[in-house]
Amino acid sequence: MSLLGHLFLQVRDILSGNYDKFAFATYEKACLEDFKRRYRTYNSINIASIGFEDYYLVYDLMCYKYKIRNPERYYIREALKSFFIYSIYNKGKVNSIYTRYPKKLQFFFDQYDELYTTNYDQNVEVFSGRNVGYLHGAFNIKNDIYDPDSMRNKMSDSPIKNCNIDDTHYYLYSNVITTYNGYSKMFSIKQTKDANIAIDKMASAYATNPSVKAEVDKWEKDANDLVRKLAEGIKLKLQDNELKFEETYPIQEFIDIKGNIDIVGLSPNNDTHIFEVLNDNEKLTTITYYYYDLAENEIVEQLLIKHTPIFKSVISLWEYYKRVK
Amino acid sequence: MDEKLKLVQAIIAITGSVMEGNNVLKQYQELTSPKKKYLYDKATRIVKRHNKPFDEAQPLVVVDIGVCAAEENEDPAVILLAQISKGK
Secondary structure (H helix, E strand, C coil): EEEEEHHHHHHHHHHHHCHHHCCCHCCCCCCCCHHHHHHCCCCCCCCCCCCCHHHHHHHHHHHCCCCCCCCHHHHHHHHHHHHHHHHHHHHHHHHHHHHHHCCCCHHHCCCCCEECCCCCCCCCHHHCCCCCCCCCCCCCCCCHHHHCCCCCCCCCCCCCCCCCCHHHHHHHHHHHCCCCCCCCCCCCHHHHHHHHHHHHHHHHHHHHHHHHHHHHHCCCHHHHHHHHHEEEHHHHHHHHHHHHCCCCCCHHEEEEEEEEEEEEECCCCHHCCCHHHCCCCCCEEEEEECCCCCHHHHHCCCCCCCCCCCCEEHHHHHHHHHHHC | CCCHHHHHHHHHHHCCCCCCCHHHHHHHCCHHHHHHHHHHHHHHHHHHHHCHHHHHHHHHHHHHHHHHHHCCCCCCHHHHHHCCCCCC
């Protein structure tokens, strides 16, 4: 709780530009500018005014300022994540929001071949009775590092070894992604897929190319922990070809979408990585964006520059399904 | 700067408020007497709950005053000002 107070106390300094020198990466600078642009319009801010993902930006900036480094930086961040996830899950109440959906909304979901969400809850899945792709993870999908049978836990530094899992709070061990920027979200989403491709290629090269074999053997004693882990992963793969990191985010399926897509309830501010995937998809014929505020449309047009999105009001959409008999 | 405004600036720093000092004073003065008293009672319970050395108490008070500010639709600095002014 104290951490949240410390984070909020930085907001005034951030808005005054006192944290500008602590944003280093391009995405950090862009997110900091976006943070200032959005919150400088407020006359008054309280702890609940700041979006929960924005607290991660504040935290990263604070880590730079106060020289908080890994592993502490990681552990504190995970504690912050647990705090937010616990609150969002709200003792399971988040999963009963669908009981307030208009019954006829079922027709809306029925018209699509595939459903994707960036929410962590199961409301759409339960209400529609359909499979849903959880692009940012879900409360009920376990994170690889908490699965005792995962490839990650077959490695010598098995992260589950020193972890007491409390299954009554299973959602705290889920694969939900919480961060403030699209770049980090996409990195997390693609991480296991990219790792599997790399390990596959390296294992194949190890088995067929003596110079690669000699190099990988050297990596086992490398000073860099990541290099040592890569060598260990390659050897594990060679022992069991079926072994792979679990890919729990349906990103490839989402990249491969064809035809028409409707976007409802997606923020053009926080989810730019989703828009980037759609913008690069040449197989899409129509993109319809349901806006809440007309101001969103200009941002969406810029994000989907390779397409000509159609804009419709989300308020009218909900009103229609409330009225329809 | 008059004494009252100095006090408000200190309250702004403690609560992390982004509101200008004059606006904090103005908003507080615009509250009705019962509302001032109500906020004083609520804020006093928060301050008493975190009766610890300042360094430890401040971030905890910031969270609870912030939640109170959200519930009451007031600025955090206005809430703490109500406490310090004893609701007067």
